[in-house]
Amino acid sequence: MRDNQTPSGETPSESAPPLLPGATASSTALPPSLLDSAEPAEAAAHPTHGAKVRGWWTLLLVLAQIGGSIALITPLAISMAVRLQQLAPQHSEYLGYITSAGALGALVVAPLAGILSDRTRTRMGRRTPFIAGGAILGLVALAIMAAAPNVFLLGVGWVLAQLTWATANGALVFVIADRVPERQRASVSGLNGFASLVAPVLGSIIGAMLVSDIYLLFLVPGVIGLMLMLLFAFVGAREDVRALPPTEGKLGLGGVLRNYLFSPRKHPDFAWNWLGRFLFMAGLTIATTFGTFFAAERLTGGDVAAVAGIAAILGLGGVVAAAFGALGGGFVADKLRRRKLLVFISGILFAAGAVTTALAYDMPTFLAGGVVMQLGIGIFSAVDTAVILDIIPDPKASGRFLGIAQLAISLAQSTAPLIASLLLLLVSPGGQQNYTPLFYVAGVITVVGGGIILTRVKGSR
Template identity: 45%
Template sequence: MLSPLVGVWSDRTRTRIGRRLPFLLGGAVLGLVALPAVALAPNVPLMGVAWVFALLGWTTAAQAILNLQADRIPEERRGKVSGLTGLTGQMGPIVGIGLVSAVSGHTLLVFMLPALVGAVLAAVFLRVGSRGESRTDTPVPAGPVSARTLLAGYTFSPRQNRDFAWNWLGRLTFFTGLYFNTTFSTFFYAQRLRMTVQDVAGTVAVIGMLGILAAALGAVGGGMLSDRLGRRRLFALVGGLFFVAGAVTEAFSHSFPQLVVGSVLMQLSIAFFTAVDQAIVMAVLPDQEEAGRYMTVGVLSLKIPSALAPLIAPFILAVGASGGEKNYTLLYLTGAALAFLGGLMIFTRVKAVR
């Protein structure tokens, strides 16, 4: 939730390496120090503090990369870059789990190894990204940094920035549906396949790997096709339609093959949507000079659903539930409706983008 404040600060930063890269460097250093501190913490409160600083560090570094893309990626390449960025978001957790599994017997390495990998990759990006980066001559947003400015970093005027507002609301709606249908997937598979949660782990892994392959195809192919056609909103709608197909398939599935088909369709949906999602955000920013502020406000439309959906979903699961069976059919159908509505909002209401 501190991201908009970092965005406002980033917009007004002027250094020899530009306004974004200092936050990449600072965030990576903070994350590199804080993650091992989680493992070494002598008690739970200190562990919690270290974890908060680790999240702050790595999210700041990641946001700096997104802000730099908003500054420098030309419109005709944004679909490709958006698709590749979405793909790395899909692959990152898989790689991280693999690294942690390899050193699972050593608590310090479980936290230290991912931190080192992240720091090395950040250093590589810092080296490459500094080429051609704008220096101290970039215009500074008007007005001093004050408490009012920082608080304003969380807000924007929907009336004056209709495209940004509709896109923000569409993303919020789409990702709420997404988190409805992914947060409890392990328990859903266990119930539908009549297995225990412990025994379903292998099934989840297989479905997850097939989903990654579908996501790679959809993200890269969708992003490149979006650039070639010069169309963005259409792919948001297609993503919503694929989500409906996948969610409905899973909602009425009671066998492994059906669940695989539904999951692959949903992963294709996410890939198509994210292939243009970031590109649309960059195109409808209210003020390019304050790209950091508005990019991070845009990220809130993803973070809010990740926090709210798991709190709301149990109430949906309880509707008509009996004998220990949760109502996953209703949950998945609700998620499908929300995802489609989100894609439809962007397709019909965002006017500044084709």
């Protein structure tokens, strides 16, 4: 396997943002109004290390991330479960099959979208067509889901929604690689990550307000996402790149696939961290896939629609805990210069929250379990990223390796719902759904994932 080349034979950019594949540095010409002054020679030699981006540009980026996340998360958290109960009330396991199919679709399209946008040359920029096009088609996909007369079309709509909104959201991070200088990249990426934490809460609130109308439940989040995406696409991401030289080399499937392979033998730290991250995210996904149905069973007598209001309350507590975990965990890790122990602690916290949730039969206990799980998630998301940056095999190919790290999350999100559905069938004799074991399994998996990173990764403290 070749560890240092893209399909075109170029070395991947070391400035690609954390956790998303496909971004490479390229020459960009930004309107002066978007930038503070910078050294011209530095900006010319290192386009992504040049002029400082202004605060309002970052605000538009964060709003676009919030909008795109709301459009994608609200159906996953609430809308699909409500629609599925209308179409197949006795088959909640279908939710796992549908979400797995969508995640697999996003897994396939993410690397390709990055490579294609790198090769795009338009008056509006390389990323703008993918941001705007993804959001427009994403709204169409949500409309298909709202109007779906059967489970099959609901699943088709969700796969399309994943493909389109994932493309738009991914292109936002590619813009960070293109535009944000190195001295700002951590803060901008951190704010972008915080936007992803805020979005589920806002989505839950929107869902609670619109749960009585299935069309509005799907379409309003999509319209919000579309408007905020277009605002950033045509104001913040716009740039004329037609003068850029075309990308060399032919784009082939073999080259794309080779770009997402690496040698575990040559890079054992990276490989162990990849496995630990995969297990942690698999546990998280197993615990959350059937969360709406579990909450309905324990708190509302099986009424899924009534969970929307509860989800908003749980979501608010969860985002505060996750934000505290992410910001506090990152600060403590840097202050103590200890990262791996905090990763392991995050797994223990998540497991404790999962067990608490499994034993919950009232709202306060449910809230306590959710808050503890989200605290663990926040710490893990911040500190494990720092571990990856410590052990990245080739800084010159950081974009490629960070893309591979993202595959651990994508694969976990695509396979864990299917595992959860199969496990649910095994532990639910007689058709009576038994969600409780899923939370125990999820807790064990996250602790194992954190333990692998703590004990096997040697290149980070």
